[in-house]
Amino acid sequence: MAEERTTQPETWLYSFSKTGWFSPSYNIEIPDDAVPVSLENMIALKAGVTAGQVIVPGEDGEPVLGESPPPPTEVLGTMERRWRDFQLSATDPLVTRHRDELELELPTTLNAEQYQQLQQYRVALRFWPESADFPTQVDRPQPPNWLAEL
Structure with a gap:
């Protein structure tokens, strides 16, 4: 062999x-x-x-x-918009559940302050692409601290 x-x-x-x-x-x-x-x-x-x-x-x-060069600004913008869209989608169930609980006059999972903070975060996400800091990751809107605990 x-x-x-x-x-x-x-x-x-x-x-x-x-x-x-x-x-x-x-x-x-x-x-x-x-x-x-x-x-x-x-x-x-x-x-x-x-x-x-x-x-x-x-x-x-x-x-x-x-070191790899950073992606072009257009690519970063696309990536960050996808991240933003994911964050909005990920919080949609919380908003829906809260509204359902209110309409059915059930105890709410979120208190009024948490719901307001959640909506403020979602508004910040929506307006972030128009921000002067966009698309820098370090300047992303930050979620309320309690959100990670849910």
Whole structure:
């Protein structure tokens, strides 16, 4: 029975223009900007990319890890509107239950102050996209403290 060889290519190259890895052992065409990278560095770079970093040219032209640029403002706005819509949907049942309890003259789960705070939070969520701080996550409207306990 023949032994199966599982060897790694001796040379790895990284191309910034193609944002990819190449090896003369596997690739016929290699971009002109491809630079050699050791197997150890390639593994570290791939681990960094998996963790959310990006590969950028270092001072010497070799690939190094850098921080991912933030998404464009339009993308952030879309993401934050989705978050806002989710928060509104998540609190809809509380509003509905409170109104149902009032209409049926039942004891309410929320007291009057909690209901008012909940509605103020929901109004803040609705107006947040027009805020000067939008779409910064740290400036999101904050829910009432008691809401997490329900």
